[in-house]
Amino acid sequence: AQSVTQPDIHITVSEGASLELRCNYSYGATPYLFWYVQSPGQGLQLLLKYFSGDTLVQGIKGFEAEFKRSQSSFNLRKPSVHWSDAAEYFCAVAPSGNTPLVFGKGTRLSVIA
Amino acid sequence: EPEVTQTPSHQVTQMGQEVILRCVPISNHLYFYWYRQILGQKVEFLVSFYNNEISEKSEIFDDQFSVERPDGSNFTLKIRSTKLEDSAMYFCASSETDPTNPLSGGDTDTQYFGPGTRLTVL
Numbered sequence: 001a002q003s004v005t006q007p008d009i010h011i012t013v014s015e016g017a018s019l020e021l022r023c024n025y026s027y028g029a030t031p032y033l034f035w036y037v038q039s040p041g042q043g044l045q046l047l048l049k050y051f052s053g054d055t056l057v058q059g060i061k062g063f064e065a066e067f068k069r070s071q072s073s074f075n076l077r078k079p080s081v082h083w084s085d086a087a088e089y090f091c092a093v094a095p096s097g098n099t100p101l102v103f104g105k106g107t108r109l110s111v112i113a
Numbered sequence: 114e115p116e117v118t119q120t121p122s123h124q125v126t127q128m129g130q131e132v133i134l135r136c137v138p139i140s141n142h143l144y145f146y147w148y149r150q151i152l153g154q155k156v157e158f159l160v161s162f163y164n165n166e167i168s169e170k171s172e173i174f175d176d177q178f179s180v181e182r183p184d185g186s187n188f189t190l191k192i193r194s195t196k197l198e199d200s201a202m203y204f205c206a207s208s209e210t211d212p213t214n215p216l217s218g219g220d221t222d223t224q225y226f227g228p229g230t231r232l233t234v235l
Contacts, residue, residue: 032222034223042229043228043229044206044226046226090155090156096222097208097210098168100146100158101156101224103155103156105155
């Protein structure tokens with residue numbers, strides 16, 4: 001069965017600092033990979049996605065993620081964090097289209113001044 | 114920009130009561146999903162729906178649950194007799210995926226989520 005691991009439950013960064021959120025997955029082939037963000041009391045907003053091709057993908061709000069097949073990872077990065085980035089971040093995978101997403105447990109990001 | 118909408122935003126009910134959660138998927142989307150997130154836990158898949166029938170369901174989706182597309186726009190999740198452990202945030206999602214189209218895939222498979230309905234069972 002597929003699984004997604006987000007090893008960091010909670011990360012705190014200073015505003016303006018760089019950010020990397022880790023995501024590892026367990027799946028035989030290359031799945032579809034996603035990052036979603038959930039602000040307090042809000043729904044899940046898609047940040048970015050990877051299906052194939054260039055392993056570095058750009059998303060909204062200045063986020064990017066890199067797919068590394070050898071490490072089964074899809075880490076999310078941002079060069080300079082803003083206070084408004086404070087939220088819960090979820091990595092998700094799916095074997096292909098029209099299949100259920102499997103989510104990680106999420107990483108809560110706090111941003112301090 | 115088109116978005117998935119859900120009503121109500123918060124529903125409080127007594128244990129044993131029936132609840133219906135409503136979703137309006139993005140208009141040209143064909144595949145619909147329900148997920149739930151118990152407070153403090155991960156988002157879990159419940160069911161997917163395509164062409165007016167269930168495509169896939171998880172172990173969570175037992176006989177207490179049902180889904181329906183009563184008209185051309187709404188997609189509903191019914192919980193027949195709510196239990197305390199049904200308290201959760203329920204998310205609807207939709208995608209353009211068309212399994213009959215050989216060109217479908219990639220971007221069309223992206224699932225877009227609604228804002229969720231918080232269900233509280235007392």
